[in-house]
Amino acid sequence: MFDIKSEAQELFPYTRDLRRDFHRHPELGFQELRTASIVARDLTDLGLEVSTGVGKTGVVATLEGAQPGPVLLVRFDMDALPIHEETGAEYASQTPGVMHACGHDGHTAIGLTVAKLLEEHKGDFGGTVKLIFQPAEEGLGGAQAMIADGVLDLPVPDKSLSLHLWNDKPLGWIGITPGPVMSASDRFTVKIIGRGGHGAAPHIAIDPVVAGAQVITALQNIASRNVDPLQSAVVTVTSMDGAEAFNVIPEAVELRGTIRTFEPEIRKIVLERFEAIVSGVSNAMGCQAEVQLQSITPAVTNDPELTEQVFKVASEIYPQAEISTDERTMGSEDMAFMMDDIPGCYFFVGSADHERGLDAGHHHPKFDFNEDALVTGAVLMASVVIDLLN
Numbered sequence: 001m002f003d004i005k006s007e008a009q010e011l012f013p014y015t016r017d018l019r020r021d022f023h024r025h026p027e028l029g030f031q032e033l034r035t036a037s038i039v040a041r042d043l044t045d046l047g048l049e050v051s052t053g054v055g056k057t058g059v060v061a062t063l064e065g066a067q068p069g070p071v072l073l074v075r076f077d078m079d080a081l082p083i084h085e086e087t088g089a090e091y092a093s094q095t096p097g098v099m100h101a102c103g104h105d106g107h108t109a110i111g112l113t114v115a116k117l118l119e120e121h122k123g124d125f126g127g128t129v130k131l132i133f134q135p136a137e138e139g140l141g142g143a144q145a146m147i148a149d150g151v152l153d154l155p156v157p158d159k160s161l162s163l164h165l166w167n168d169k170p171l172g173w174i175g176i177t178p179g180p181v182m183s184a185s186d187r188f189t190v191k192i193i194g195r196g197g198h199g200a201a202p203h204i205a206i207d208p209v210v211a212g213a214q215v216i217t218a219l220q221n222i223a224s225r226n227v228d229p230l231q232s233a234v235v236t237v238t239s240m241d242g243a244e245a246f247n248v249i250p251e252a253v254e255l256r257g258t259i260r261t262f263e264p265e266i267r268k269i270v271l272e273r274f275e276a277i278v279s280g281v282s283n284a285m286g287c288q289a290e291v292q293l294q295s296i297t298p299a300v301t302n303d304p305e306l307t308e309q310v311f312k313v314a315s316e317i318y319p320q321a322e323i324s325t326d327e328r329t330m331g332s333e334d335m336a337f338m339m340d341d342i343p344g345c346y347f348f349v350g351s352a353d354h355e356r357g358l359d360a361g362h363h364h365p366k367f368d369f370n371e372d373a374l375v376t377g378a379v380l381m382a383s384v385v386i387d388l389l390n
């Protein structure tokens with residue numbers, strides 16, 4: 001039997017150099033032209049069939065095993081964030097204001113390493129692997145753009161896999177959770193309309209600022225009073241804007257924020273209560289409310305059977321690892337759109353290193369991780385693919 005762990009270890013200089021190159025040259029969502037060209041170059045060098053420009057800047061490669069069989073979709077994301085890097089690392093971003101602060105540079109490097117490992121072992125499995133390098137994961141709609149360009153069409157994937165380096169946990173930790181693992185995300189904009197007037201004469205105005213304050217307070221009741229205490233929900237108001245002058249009661253204020261839930265039934269309850277509270281409280285204060293709700297992503301929900309299989313593979317390869325089966329986050333991920341159609345497993349690979357100070361959180365200007373996690377990620381992903389197609 002071959003030894004993926006030592007093969008991935010041998011490839012480590014390749015993986016690390018790629019990651020550092022992507023890290024020096026980060027590109028925002030839908031602008032990943034340089035990254036995509038390197039991805040396409042290395043996949044083409046492996047002799048794979050490669051399509052570029054899928055979902056604007058995405059890349060897709062297909063890899064055929066020895067015999068026909070199921071189709072597996074394996075997805076990695078490539079985009080950086082509008083953050084100015086403060087790590088001081090030798091390989092720090094050379095583009096001011098843009099940084100790989102979520103680890104997608106690592107994901108892209110892992111993906112190319114997985115392609116090499118699988119190409120090496122294509123005689124050991126049957127079926128097709130669709131390797132997907134996705135643009136614009138950070139809230140810009142990269143997954144939907146790739147789906148619109150037919151990434152879930154021929155060959156239609158039977159199952160999907162994805163991973164995230166996870167700096168909330170140390171290297172050596174792995175998170176493989178069945179069921180909901182990242183939350184559904186809804187965005188809201190609420191306009192509360194009163195009647196403007198002089199700040200010194202509130203009795204002849206209808207003050208939307210006071211109504212907005214009451215609405216914000218009342219919304220806190222949803223998570224605490226309407227949602228089953230054993231379930232999870234977040235309702236966060238992140239801004240309230242009105243007029244600027246200190247002595248003017250504005251005509252209207254606008255509230256914005258985000259709603260996070262795991263279960264569709266809980267999401268339904270939260271959205272219903274949200275609308276009822278906003279309009280009820282606004283009306284009680286003499287104001288009118290206009291509510292706009294926009295679904296950003298569904299929840300990432302892992303297929304229990306597939307997740308069990310991923311767990312089995314991980315615990316065989318890394319018997320010493322701490323493997324958690326209940327890690328969940330209220331963060332969201334657009335891989336959810338692909339997993340809505342294709343049963344999937346999305347797992348986490350611990351990447352923090354407290355001793356070396358590589359433990360800042362995702363999206364932090366000092367974010368960096370222990371690069372040994374790149375090997376763990378590549379080993380796990382390649383091994384799971386081979387196991388599933390064996």
Ligand SMILES: [Zn+2]
Nearest residue numbers: 102138362363
């Ligand atoms: Zn992120």
Ligand SMILES: [Zn+2]
Nearest residue numbers: 102103104164
């Ligand atoms: Zn991310």
